[in-house]
Amino acid sequence: MTAKLSVVGASGKAARFRILIADDERDTASMLAAILKDEGHETHVVLRGDEVLEIDRLVRPDVVILDVNMPGMSGFAVAREIRTRRGSMAPLLIAISGKWTRKEDQQLGETAGFDHYLLKPCEPAEIIRILKAFQSSTASNKSAAS
Numbered sequence: 001m002t003a004k005l006s007v008v009g010a011s012g013k014a015a016r017f018r019i020l021i022a023d024d025e026r027d028t029a030s031m032l033a034a035i036l037k038d039e040g041h042e043t044h045v046v047l048r049g050d051e052v053l054e055i056d057r058l059v060r061p062d063v064v065i066l067d068v069n070m071p072g073m074s075g076f077a078v079a080r081e082i083r084t085r086r087g088s089m090a091p092l093l094i095a096i097s098g099k100w101t102r103k104e105d106q107q108l109g110e111t112a113g114f115d116h117y118l119l120k121p122c123e124p125a126e127i128i129r130i131l132k133a134f135q136s137s138t139a140s141n142k143s144a145a146s
Contacts, residue, residue: 017134019063020052020063021036022066023066023067024069032065032124032127036127036131039131049072050073067097068099079109079112095117105117116130
């Protein structure tokens with residue numbers, strides 16, 4: 001299967017992160033991609049869970065934002081597979097769910113390998129805050145390795 005991929009980059013700016021957004025709600029995915037593009041990130045959008053693994057292999061995103069309940073493959077299964085395939089090089093994984101909202105679901109998300117588990121509707125500012133913290137920790141790790 002060939003995934004249909006949308007790429008949005010900030011014109012004239014070097015992207016801070018390559019971000020893959022996977023959500024079967026096209027408007028939600030497109031809006032989040034536009035907001036993150038305005039923040040200077042390169043964004044890629046897919047609408048099915050089973051498209052995520054192909055794009056992860058091709059693009060090697062720094063961050064993957066996944067709707068948990070998607071057609072083709074659940075966000076839980078995608079997160080487990082990305083962790084298995086990429087190990088310590090796995091991207092930051094952020095779950096977003098409007099259906100799987102109980103505490104037990106969030107614990108399942110942690111077990112599947114998500115770094116963060118957000119509930120819909122989530123504010124873009126919360127995702128931006130997570131990305132800024134990730135950027136700070138990534139910069140700290142790079143300077144410590146130098």
